[in-house]
Amino acid sequence: MREIYLVESVRTGIAKAGKSSWFTNLRADDMAALVMNELMLRAGLEDKKQELDGVIMGGTALINDMAGNIGRYATIMAGFPYSVPGCTVDRFCSSGVQTIFNAVAEINMGWGSELIIAGGVQHMTHVPMGTGSLPNPRFNEFTDMNASSMGWTAEMVARKYGVSREKQDLMAYESHAKAHKATMEGLFKDEILPIEVEAPQKDGSTQKIVVDKDQGIRPETTLGSLAKLEPVFLKDELSTVTAGNSSQTNDAAAVVLVASKEKCQELGLKPKMKLIGYKAIGVDPAYMGIGPSIAIPLALKQAGLTIDQIDLWEINEAFAAQAVYCTEVLGIRNHPCLNPRGSGISLGHPLGCTGARIATTIMHEMPYYGAKYAVESMCVGHGQGVAAVWEWVGDSPF
Template identity: 35%
Template sequence: MSELFITHALRTPIGTAGKAFREVTAAELGAVVLSELADRVAGEVEDVVLGNCMGPGGNVARVAALTAGLADHIPALTVDRQCASGLAAIQLAAANLAASAAPGQGTPPAAPPPSTGGVVLAGGLESASTAPWRFWPPVGDAEPKRYERAPFAPADRDPEMGAAADALAELYGITRERQDAYAARSHERAASAQADGAFDDEIVPIAGHTTDERIRRGLTAQRLAKLPAVFRPDGTVTVGNSCGINDGAAVVALSTTGPGLRVLAAASAGVDPTLPGLGIVPAVQRLLARAGLTSEQIDVWEFNEAFAGQVLACCDVLGLDDELVCRQGGALALGHPWGASGAVLAVRLFSQLITQQNGRYGVAAIAAGGGQGTAILVEACR
């Protein structure tokens, strides 16, 4: 990649569906963050790229940009890679910005890439609370059937996410006890980070709310052990060791000039769609190979915690100590606003590596329905 930097990174608080942001649309959530970022960046905003899964359709990124007061001439693009949409939007924006900054055909090879001086705002937004209801067209005299979610793969290879997480945990021998312990730890870490103000600088207040809604201080593995399995009678996945259904937005500013987080590499990969949670594994492997780094060199790991068993399985396959992942809590505690979650991970990297100066290298990775994963590798340049 050409020299690219994440120079700013912000998000809304993450709300529980039907609660704090129950009347706030996805575009409105995104507009709050876009407006604040546009005020903070040094260069002119040239483009907006945002991920979204369950919005009203059309180009919600354009609606958010205009709602934020960005100039009419600034274009916007909406990206859908399901749960990986927010991080995929950053990956796509980085690739486009790198291409625009590359030398032209007539430029001598030894010349450095010219700097455009411009900024691209990229991330994701999601409002489960206001997601529209859709229905399949009626067949004959039958009543219309509600369209619950998009197909992620052909019907015979498209399990529900919870059932797929149960299957993944069983395949890799991830016990119920280990899942509950991991989930409790996520809440404990997030509660501690919240109390210490670790999230304060990354959050843009909205609708009178300044803190994440889902975090449960004092939640223990013993309490979680009392919850029943929800996807199959003999399963290990419960509501307690799964993420919530949430609302939120997160956006970063990308520029060809620093300081900030230098984007060293980005990668996406596919896996068996019946085990979609494993998508993190090949994305991270491809990412590290491209950058010529080993896992031991990474200081901050941010994986999207859709399910405790899923994250633990990915850590085991990667040979990564799960204690190193989401050291300030993850989506099990903070929440999982689908199309925004990948961008939330990028914001978390920025806070830990730049604001808190907790290391040099960071990796964010997220899996998506249909058997996909997206990851990004960054280096702190202060």
């Protein structure tokens, strides 16, 4: 295995998808292009874009402004040399971290790639959840037909594993509280690229604003307000999954710069962290939320680490039902650095971007919390789980 590092990262603020999204008037490919250019600027390579060996962009529901091989299209729209190729990867909720793994694997092959931008973008205002989807009518030959609804699968996890409404609402409350606290303390400032946009107003007009924070955080959230919300996906007496204890739909982009040791030395780049374990697994689509609980131990085994050696955990909150289950079964529900700045419920879950967003956040969190090892993980639609293990190397010379 070659020595391969992540040397820089950046993301947009995360807009809340819908008519009031801050990014309503910003295209997905332009959003991706903005963070790509900022990434090169932060790495000190704004005049050396020709050094790039490629761009790998994650995304899903690849239609409208998410279409046209957005990895290549955004590369063009960023003004990069035509010689820089681009491609798009779709592993649904984990697309953004899959691109990082793909970049590491490509560089590791030693076939000429040494410097790659990897990341993800999703515009769920322009391409709402489920747009263009045509579930196969034979799906029920393999699992429950309802498993095409992620909310339904969250209900199934809650019922099978006894995850109470109270536990789900508590995680949701904690998520908003942590995200709000981190925002007020300026902890996201260094990872977010401020972007000036024409944001829609309630009266139908637009107003220029600078997006430098996340739109969906609700500091007013209380356990009482969460308890008043009605279940969304199922309506019987056992139903527990609400809009309040589920992730949001969002618009955002995030990218990281992946480089070989040799390229870092050549260009004077300073490594920050490296991928030391990665695993994608499949599970029954009806219980897709359990994926992290299976993927994480396998990724840790690859890294030669145990759960108690991990200093920082970022387990995406697609739904509190599945996040509570996974963190409890792994024994980390009360870890002091579990989603310390919030997660999908508060910050949002812009599908194809989320994996890269989490990696970006981790890069900024690890030195702050003094973490040597971190894990990011998420469940993935239609029955998968993905986990990545990161090692901080920012204080280590070559």
